[in-house]
Amino acid sequence: MTDTQGNSNRLQQHAVAGSRPIGSGIVALAIVLVLIAAVMGSWYTxxxxDRGVLLTNGALSxxxxxxxxxxxxxxxxxxxxSLRQQVIKWGCENQSDCGNLPAMQAYSRDQxxxxxxxxxxFHVPAAEVSNVYINYGSIEALADRVIARKAPQEIKTVFGQYDAVSVIQNRAKFNKDVADAISAVTDGPVMIDSVQVENIDFSDAYEQAVEARMxxxxxxxxQEQNLQxxxxxxDIAVTQAKGRADSVKAEAEAxxxxxKIEGEATAEAIKARAAALANNPLLVELTKAEKWDGQLPKSMIPGSTVPFLELGTPAPAAN
Incomplete structure (x- = not known):
């Protein structure tokens, strides 16, 4: 019994002696891991x-x-x-792109x-980073509270100031009015960069009525163009006819x-000839003599006289 107890004690002593190096190795490994974690956790980029918010035991530093x-x-x-530009969408063709935001539905002034x-x-200004974290915790919460909850009502209000025709004809003005309205009610640490109303889809019945009217x-x-x-x-035909009439009139007048000129000339000639005959009675006989070829007629009407020239009495000879 004594030998057996001695052997048992010696085995226990050897086991204790072997466990001491293993335990020391585990402790050392744990210390090393802690040191590595401390080193790795002591720096960041x-x-x-982006901007960072440094917290010490949960308090903003x-x-x-x-x-x-x-x-x-x-x-x-x-x-x-993040200071980068963020986007909120309503009425996406694929609803998953809009997250939990509902479709944007509204009524125009003409119902x-x-x-x-x-x-x-929108984006967060660099100077507002601490304010965003303290009051909202994240950009998503900021966008939900400051923009997503207020913008739809403003868009519907502005849309209700336009009738269906004018909102299409004045898209640029409507878009500007919507942007101004959203910017006016956005009172948080955020800057509205732009607002785009990308599509306005009216009911099928209204669009068919518009198409018929157009x-x-x-x-x-x-028809107005044809009439014109x-x-x-x-007008061209009238102008051409007037031109032809004016041309005929001008020719007639000419x-x-x-x-008239020819008649006046003839009258003047006759008048001059008559005056000449009146002043010279023998001019007729002279004309006959000038035109006579010296031949008597070859045939004569019975009972007629032979034509002759009447010669005046010769003038007395000078002494």
């Missing part, structure tokens, strides 16, 4: 376009700019806030229902004037 920084392991942590696709672009307007415009063309053709 902030990307360009400071806002951190981009770059490499150090912190106390386990006591401090960093939350990142026409419409579904709209609206996009709001078709009728096109037909009326076509006919009027132009008529002919009449020519006849």
């Amino acid at each position: 902030i990307d360009q376009g 400071s806002a951190v700019d981009p770059g490499l920084h150090f912190k106390l392991p386990w006591l401090q942590r960093v939350e990142k806030i 026409q229902p419409a579904n709209m696709r609206v996009t709001v672009n 078709t009728a307007q096109v037909e009326v415009q076509k 063309q006919e009027k132009i053709k008529a 002919s009449a004037y020519k006849t």
